Amino acid sequence: MFNTVPLIQITRGARLEVVYRGAIAVVDARGQLVASAGNPNLTTFLRSSAKPFQLLPLVESGAADRFGFSDRELAVMAASHNGQEFHVQTVVDILRRLGLDVNALQCGIHPPAYPPAARALEDAGQSPNPLHNNCSGKHSGMLAQCLDRKLPIESYLDPQHPIQVTIKQTLAELAGLSPDSIEIAMDGCSVPTFAIPLAASALAFARLADPSRLSEPRRSALERIASAMMAYPEMVAGTKRLDTDVMRAGKGRIVVKGGAEGYYGLGLLPQGLGVALKMEDGDAGRGRNAVVVEALRQLGALDDQALAALSRYVAGPVKNHRGLVVGQMQPCFRLT
Amino acid sequence: MFNTVPLIQITRGARLEVVYRGAIAVVDARGQLVASAGNPNLTTFLRSSAKPFQLLPLVESGAADRFGFSDRELAVMAASHNGQEFHVQTVVDILRRLGLDVNALQCGIHPPAYPPAARALEDAGQSPNPLHNNCSGKHSGMLAQCLDRKLPIESYLDPQHPIQVTIKQTLAELAGLSPDSIEIAMDGCSVPTFAIPLAASALAFARLADPSRLSEPRRSALERIASAMMAYPEMVAGTKRLDTDVMRAGKGRIVVKGGAEGYYGLGLLPQGLGVALKMEDGDAGRGRNAVVVEALRQLGALDDQALAALSRYVAGPVKNHRGLVVGQMQPCFRLT
Numbered sequence: 001m002f003n004t005v006p007l008i009q010i011t012r013g014a015r016l017e018v019v020y021r022g023a024i025a026v027v028d029a030r031g032q033l034v035a036s037a038g039n040p041n042l043t044t045f046l047r048s049s050a051k052p053f054q055l056l057p058l059v060e061s062g063a064a065d066r067f068g069f070s071d072r073e074l075a076v077m078a079a080s081h082n083g084q085e086f087h088v089q090t091v092v093d094i095l096r097r098l099g100l101d102v103n104a105l106q107c108g109i110h111p112p113a114y115p116p117a118a119r120a121l122e123d124a125g126q127s128p129n130p131l132h133n134n135c136s137g138k139h140s141g142m143l144a145q146c147l148d149r150k151l152p153i154e155s156y157l158d159p160q161h162p163i164q165v166t167i168k169q170t171l172a173e174l175a176g177l178s179p180d181s182i183e184i185a186m187d188g189c190s191v192p193t194f195a196i197p198l199a200a201s202a203l204a205f206a207r208l209a210d211p212s213r214l215s216e217p218r219r220s221a222l223e224r225i226a227s228a229m230m231a232y233p234e235m236v237a238g239t240k241r242l243d244t245d246v247m248r249a250g251k252g253r254i255v256v257k258g259g260a261e262g263y264y265g266l267g268l269l270p271q272g273l274g275v276a277l278k279m280e281d282g283d284a285g286r287g288r289n290a291v292v293v294e295a296l297r298q299l300g301a302l303d304d305q306a307l308a309a310l311s312r313y314v315a316g317p318v319k320n321h322r323g324l325v326v327g328q329m330q331p332c333f334r335l336t
Numbered sequence: 337m338f339n340t341v342p343l344i345q346i347t348r349g350a351r352l353e354v355v356y357r358g359a360i361a362v363v364d365a366r367g368q369l370v371a372s373a374g375n376p377n378l379t380t381f382l383r384s385s386a387k388p389f390q391l392l393p394l395v396e397s398g399a400a401d402r403f404g405f406s407d408r409e410l411a412v413m414a415a416s417h418n419g420q421e422f423h424v425q426t427v428v429d430i431l432r433r434l435g436l437d438v439n440a441l442q443c444g445i446h447p448p449a450y451p452p453a454a455r456a457l458e459d460a461g462q463s464p465n466p467l468h469n470n471c472s473g474k475h476s477g478m479l480a481q482c483l484d485r486k487l488p489i490e491s492y493l494d495p496q497h498p499i500q501v502t503i504k505q506t507l508a509e510l511a512g513l514s515p516d517s518i519e520i521a522m523d524g525c526s527v528p529t530f531a532i533p534l535a536a537s538a539l540a541f542a543r544l545a546d547p548s549r550l551s552e553p554r555r556s557a558l559e560r561i562a563s564a565m566m567a568y569p570e571m572v573a574g575t576k577r578l579d580t581d582v583m584r585a586g587k588g589r590i591v592v593k594g595g596a597e598g599y600y601g602l603g604l605l606p607q608g609l610g611v612a613l614k615m616e617d618g619d620a621g622r623g624r625n626a627v628v629v630e631a632l633r634q635l636g637a638l639d640d641q642a643l644a645a646l647s648r649y650v651a652g653p654v655k656n657h658r659g660l661v662v663g664q665m666q667p668c669f670r671l672t
Contacts, residue, residue, distance in 0.1 A: 001345075001355060002352065002355055006337055009337075010597075010618070012381055012521040012522075012529070013519065013520065013521025013522065014519070014521070015379070015380065015381070015521065016337070016338065016380065017380055017381055017597050017618070018597050018617060019338055019616050019617065020617050021357070021617075044351065044352065044353055045348055045351070045353055106658075107657065108657025108658035108659075110657050133657060183349065183350070183351055184349065185351065185662060186348075186349065186656060186660060186662040187656070187662070188656045188662070189656070189657060190658050193348070195349075195351050261346075261353050261354050262354075280355050280357075280617075281354060281355065281356050281616075281619060281623065282346070282353070282354040283617060287617065320444060320522060320524045320525070321443065321444025321446050321524055321525060322442075322444035324522060324526060326521060326523070326524070327521070
């Protein structure tokens with residue numbers, strides 16, 4: 001079982017009603033553990049929080065420039081997007097540049113994650129296709145890695161495909177691990193997903209925030225990916241999404257990437273810190289959101305304006321259907 | 337903090353990815369603890385799982401007969417309904433019989449819980465009103481209690497209102513507690529909600545399933561409420577809801593009522609058992625659903641046909657967007 005601790009509690013009246021458990025690791029760009037809650041070496045899957053690192057080989061190899069990808073396009077390659085029209089169109093543009101179309105994507109199909117986008121599709125009498133899959137940007141980036149290296153595109157999901165081997169090697173280097181120590185399983189979109197300790201994941205995010213100790217071309221590539229994600233936060237997730245709202249509020253000082261089942265990675269640029277956290281129950285709603293914002297607050301990454309912009313995610317009074325305060329949602333961890 | 341144990345785990349590949357924690361108490365109609373997982377005396381709010389008992393004074397006082405309420409109407413008074421047209425119309429009928437209308441309901445407003453119902457309302461250019469609130473049936477039942485006793489209806493939410501005092505007293509008797517020991521807070525729909533130990537709640541559900549040791553008129557009133565809920569399971573929740581599907585599959589042998597924040601109460605008629613459970617994180621989705629069905633299975637309450645009917649709620653293989661098996665969801669408790 002996981003070694004977790006209570007991170008958020010919700011009381012009703014005077015009594016406890018809900019507890020969210022999890023673990024958090026905070027690491028600096030040298031790899032030093034700065035703070036933690038629960039087991040900082042809890043080992044579980046990064047899921048979509050790995051996307052900035054799955055994109056890294058495309059950028060550091062120079063392929064992104066050879067294809068002429070814009071920062072906006074790189075941002076959607078690092079995205080778990082909402083399937084909104086602007087996401088879908090950007091992925092279509094990327095595929096067109098590669099001489100491919102939707103049929104090359106092997107991510108599978110689900111309706112757009114943003115309900116109004118799903119509804120618009122339905123109203124238009126259309127079925128969702130792989131472009132609407134939240135991972136379609138990542139998959140188009142993987143296809144670009146194949147084409148640049150003149151490798152087959154049909155087998156790009158295979159953990160033994162050279163681009164997947166390179167991605168695993170790249171993540172291992174960033175996280176300070178040997179590739180052999182990284183356990184893989186299959187992600188929701190059928191590519192390999194990586195299980196590593198939270199502290200190792202936090203180191204990778206610290207290096208995304210502060211790659212200054214790394215050599216070129218990795219240093220510039222990480223800078224470009226972080227800049228692209230922060231410059232186009234709506235491409236990385238979309239309307240009413242935590243990732244987008246945190247990067248908007250952070251104004252170039254915070255880069256984040258959420259993953260499925262309550263995983264979250266953050267890079268704090270001025271502080272040169274990386275944070276990785278996992279919600280034990282896989283929560284990616286009110287509990288996870290409140291933990292992320294509270295962690296940022298405790299680490300001094302949010303000024304009053306940013307906190308105000310993120311107020312809908314902040315733990316606080318619980319109101320009922322008549323707007324009456326019936327309880328309190330409160331953080332119960334301290335990153336010291 | 338809660339004293340809970342892992343109830344459901346989800347693995348991906350060979351590694352743990354998610355754990356749902358909680359506690360379960362199984363009690364017979366004599367009040368004997370038969371089985372448990374975690375702390376059977378965990379004390380938290382029943383929320384909507386109290387609805388059958390909040391309805392009891394209306395039935396045992398004879399008021400339900402004086403008003404001529406049908407079993408279908410009683411079922412919606414014990415409901416956390418979807419706000420589907422047939423729920424709303426039934427509540428309208430109840431209020432009309434009382435000489436009241438929607439303006440008497442003080443439950444507050446939220447859109448229908450069933451997304452197609454919410455969408456139909458939106459498409460019709462209408463706003464949700466208190467009839468759509470999942471608790472509107474319960475509130476109409478409380479208004480009936482007021483009118484039958486010639487008490488003011490304006491103040492029916494007040495914990496000191498005589499109908500609320502009677503409800504608390506009634507629950508206390510069923511649960512084997514003194515009324516003073518029951519902590520109250522305000523529910524989502526603004527009425528009092530009750531915090532009692534799981535085992536006490538399970539006793540109340542055991543008596544709902546098997547009231548044979550109780551004297552009249554309580555015995556017949558509990559029989560009528562359980563029968564009404566099982567005869568009209570679609571009124572108690574609605575389309576694609578666990579409560580409805582479990583009672584349908586149970587064919588008169590299982591009466592259940594879910595509550596907010598991962599609370600659940602069950603009565604098993606042939607076994608004469610009551611079950612109360614709480615998900616620590618408030619989950620009311622895949623985790624809670626799988627716990628409920630597994631608890632029923634372990635207690636011998638589901639035959640193969642019933643298990644098949646509930647297959648969408650059963651823990652099992654986890655599939656990704658291409659339908660590939662990527663992990664397993666498994667129960668990790670044993671009710672012995």
